[in-house]
Amino acid sequence: MFQNGAWNRYLPTLTIFDDAFVDANICPGLSVDAEHRENLHELIVGAQGSRRQARNFFQPPGRVFLTAQAVHIGYFDARTPAPMADRGEAMSIESFDANESSVKIVDALRRDGGVIVRNLAPAAQIDAVADELGPQLGRFAEGKRTDFSGRKTLRCHGVLRYAPSASALIAHRMVLDVADAILLPFCADYQVGSMTGIEILPGESDQQLHRDDTPYPMCLAGLELQIGVMWALTDFTAENGATRVVPGSHRFLRAWHRPDLSHVVPAVMPKGSALLYLGSTWHGGGANRSQAARTGLINTYSLGWLRPENNNTLEVPPEVAKRYDETVRRLLGYASHGDGQDRLGAFHGSDPVWVAKARKGSDAVARGQVPPTADARQQSSP
Ligand SMILES: O=C(O)CCC(=O)C(=O)O
Secondary structure (H helix, E strand, C coil), X not given: CEECCEECCCCCCCXXXXXXXXXXXXXXXXXXXXXXXXXXXHHHHCCCCCHHHHHHHCCCCCEEEEEECCCEEXXXXXXXXXXXXXXXXXXXXXXXECCCCHHHHHHHHHHHCEEEEECCCCHHHHHHHHHHHHHHCCCCCHHHCCCCCCCXXXXXXXXXXXXXXXXXXXXXXXXXXXXXXXXXXXXCCEEEEEEEEEEECCCCCCCCCECCCCCCCCCCCCCCCEEEEEEECCCECCCCCCCEECCCHHXXXXXXXXXXXXXXXXXXXXXXXXXXXXXXXXXXXXXCCCCCCEEEEEEEEEECCCCCCCCHHHHCCHHHHCCCCHHHHHHHCCECECCHHHCECCCCCCCCCCECCCCCCCCCCCCCCCCCCCCHHHHHCC
């Protein structure tokens, strides 16, 4: 039910919207003409969802429609947004033990935009990654640091070139299960977007809050473009710069409305834990008010038909990548996306680094990319 500017509960299976629903819930009291209705439909189903169309639809100004995960939809008055708590939205992020089922973790991630899994990797594995990354942190030359990347923050990009132990975190089964659930409805396979070691030194200030999916100039309702995973290589505390997350902020389409960014919570977690968050979730590094460095490894995974944030086949060139197994090589982009009619990024030569087999279970028909018949055009012709 839509009441006092908010939905009274999360609607995980709501995918069909008919006129009666729209009249009763989305635009009560507004006259919605055919053009608006069409635009609304396109926005919901993601047929186009362009900013221009959304602007056409949202009249009078101040009314904002928002949706996320193809399963959650609501709207509110942008001029007088109720505090998030009043709208029954998330004020914190849930924290699970490592043995929790990925289904519960995915549910929490979809609901809140972020979730912590405690002690997901053993200390020895984390220490090995930290040892390999240690000498590389700071590769991001001082002169190249910006207010956004942090003046007192060290970074190392393309970590699989330098830190082979990081492959166990990048291809961690739990992480891939979550990525499968969030991303595979929209692509045949996903790739790593970036792999960055980040050490926040004492004295660093809060990083600007941001979404990771902004390089992609599109906001299609219901389509999540990427997820991020921040591994704690040291304990993350509120004092030492734990990543700050705005719970529920993934439900806001960025072009039309910003969430209340004051509702930010630090992802406090012990070393070896991971914060998983959506590409649409507002977050940022924290100020380090402690005496010691806070070190993390942040990996993003994006839909396989998008250009990844970093050029991973150069960051981790074939001679290095060939040391990794097929799963990792595929994540790095040494494989085509999809097969047959939805194939992208094909390679017609041969090289041992290349993963020739398409991902198992890759089903373009299920995603609606390919007509269910072998040749729909032929069928529809007289
Ligand atoms: O260091 C962190 O906690 C987050 C960093 C981040 O989000 C970024 O640099 O894009």
